Amino acid sequence: MRSTFSGFNAAVSGLFAAQRAMDVLGHNIANIDTEGYTRQRSDQVNATPTYDGTSGWLGTGVRMKYIKQIRDELIDIRYRAKLSTKEYWSETSASLRNLENIFAEPSDKGITSIIDNFFNAIDAVIKHPENNTTRSNFITTAITMTNYFNSLSEKLETAVKDLDKDANAMVTDLNSMFHQVATLNQEIFISESDGSMANDLRDRRNNLVDKISELVDVKVQKQVLKDSTGKPQETWNLIVDGHPVVMHNDVFEIKNAGKVTTDLNNVAQNYRTTTSSKDANGNALKEAKDKDGNLIKDAKGNQLYYEPTTDALGLQVTRFEFYDGQKVDMNNVGGRLGAALQQRDSVGDPSMNHKVKGVPFYIRATNEYMKAFAEEANRIHTSGIDANGEQGEPLFESFGQTMADGKPAPINAKNVRVNSHIVNSTAKLAIGLVKGKDGKADQSDQENFHRFFAMKESQLSVELNIVNPNALDAKGKSRMVTIGKGIPEDIIKSVVTSVLGVDAKEAKDTLKNATIEELELNMTRLSVSGVSENEELTNMLKFQHAYNASARMITTVDEMLDVIINRMGRVGL
Known part of the structure; x- marks a missing residue:
């Protein structure tokens, strides 16, 4: 037999659901001009029904499942790649x-x-x-x-x-942002342990990854970890040029490995070479090495030695390494950092396949x-x-x-x-x-x-x-x-x-095309994740009508209950 108040409870759940949806809508409108804000939506599902032996399964109203962000991860990936370019x-x-x-x-x-x-x-x-x-x-x-x-x-x-x-x-900026992402990973992990979505924290993390993408070509790798109760939860790892820089809440900084002279280590110089380790006067010559410190040999496999014949640049520049001691590859890190390193170091070696000298x-x-x-x-x-x-x-x-x-x-x-x-x-x-x-x-x-x-x-x-x-x-x-x-x-x-001149024109033209493509992807991204004033106003009317309808339903059920409670059995009194 159904509960006397089941209709009342169903209407109340509708009232609360409309209120919560209106709260989320208000949050969206308030952040319509907030950079990096992602539109949120209250996802509702029908409440668990009850079984009535005579009527079967009866609905009990609505419940809010969670408040979710409206994002397209594929667009995010494409946008960040183009932003880096x-x-x-x-x-x-x-x-x-x-x-x-x-x-x-x-x-x-x-x-x-x-x-x-x-x-x-x-x-x-x-x-x-x-x-x-x-x-x-x-x-x-x-x-x-x-x-x-x-x-x-x-x-x-x-x-x-x-x-x-x-x-x-x-x-320095990258390492700072790596630490911020790691901190947010942990905060999100804890905040979502109850099954809810820490949307505003996720926005902050996404914004940081966007900023990181400006400096390097970064990849987001999702990983499932278990919380203290054994429940699986998702976290983010960040990968740069195949090297992890953030693993959940652990950070692996790009290290400043000190100054090196741009002579033979970073910027190779022009020199006469010989397979003999000594010159004509018996003076010892230096082993020829490439920019990565590898010994250079001729086509026959003979080790080459040299005595410099032109000036070494003699400039002190910074050598960067990933946490595992490997040098940052200026071909692959992309973004502004990759360009700065390439412009700082590249002598136009054909084997390096640099885009410009x-x-x-x-x-x-x-x-x-x-x-x-x-x-x-x-x-x-x-x-x-x-x-x-x-x-x-x-x-x-x-x-x-x-x-x-x-x-x-x-x-x-x-x-x-x-x-x-x-x-x-x-x-x-x-x-x-x-x-x-x-x-x-x-x-x-x-x-x-x-x-x-x-x-x-x-x-x-x-x-x-x-x-x-x-x-x-x-x-x-x-x-x-x-x-x-x-x-x-x-x-x-x-x-x-x-x-x-040719390199500068190519860079200018490529930048122009990349800027157009990045803007188009950003517009596509905003069309999905951004807040639309017209759409929110339409939803406002919809939620208002839903709220009014639920309130009217409560009033109607209240009148019905009033008949049962206050009027039944009083005939003739």
Whole structure:
């Protein structure tokens, strides 16, 4: 036999269900502009029915199962992957734009204008070799060119240092967010032990994972653990480049493993190699190693040794490792951190499959260019005769850097300068090729500077050996990069235009496309998880009608019960 109050209880459950649904709706509307908020919904199911021996199973109303979030995990995965890609290209594009500003091409202050001015000054000397003013102007122009390359080298090194600072800041932020996710994992695990959903805590965790995705390509791995009662519950693990960084409430930070010099460990340099462990004088040579510390061998399997022939960068940068001691692979971590590390470290080694070349490539390129340019200029100048009838001295020299044996370091963009003897005396310019009858230079002879001017149209070869011409990577690929062969202006244009310009355009175009795709995915995500004012107002009316109907039902049942309680059996009274 049914309970007298069963209809009343069913109506009350409907009233409470409508109230709770309205509470959730109010929470949604209140957070309509809250970043990262996920729309919530009160899920209702029919209450457990009772069995009436005469009527069968009778419904007892409604009960709220739980308050759930409306999310599409597949969209989350796609969105975070695209967000990481967008941020990678954003960081890369910003770095390449900075490089374009440093090279300032094309402009009257750019490298090609500097080189043109140098050769124009040579031409002026050829036309007026006896004029001391044209000689002085040439020396001044040469000094301007060397100062430009010195400044260019300094700016490029500053770019590397800035990228290193950015990478350090990103790693600090990442480790902080890893700890926050681990803390939220534990809070959610405890809060949901009763079967409810800690939705607002889940929002905070999802927002953190979104922010992590900007810095690295992170994967969410779900794991089922058992609580203190043995009940299974879900938690999150975070994976970066195959390495766990968060395992429930345990954190495995990306470690700062200290500073390393960007010489052979992080940024390989150009060096002559030999299979002998000693040089011609019996001095010990160094073992050639790649950026990961592996010994380099030639195609025949012979260990290679080297004596540096160009400058090491000598820049201090940070080495990062996962908790297990493995280096962060700049190819795979993605996001802004991956881009910053690649721009900081990449010399354009073909075997590394980097999307674009990093700042060290341009440091190496300008160093090798200046070295080749200075060597050719010095070869020509030393073959001539100066105003005193003496053999010409090298036009360019290095300063401020020495080799291990105390000798001046080879010329590069950072250390090049005009020979101090020539700066102090215009008579030291070797304009001619032959001596006059008095033993001094023939003032009518400008043949050597004609050869000098011809250098403008002569073939100059500049190669950047990432390791050495014979070294192969683990897959047998060559690791040598040829910057260019041609006239001096064309070679540097090939670096600034063909390499930097193409990379910068690719980064800009890819960023534009990635931004559009990320926005589209975000709109799709918001259409599922975001709060719609129109939808909530529609639901408000629906829940209001449900509430009013349940209240009316309670009133009706109350009147029926009043008849039973207060009126039955009172006939005739």
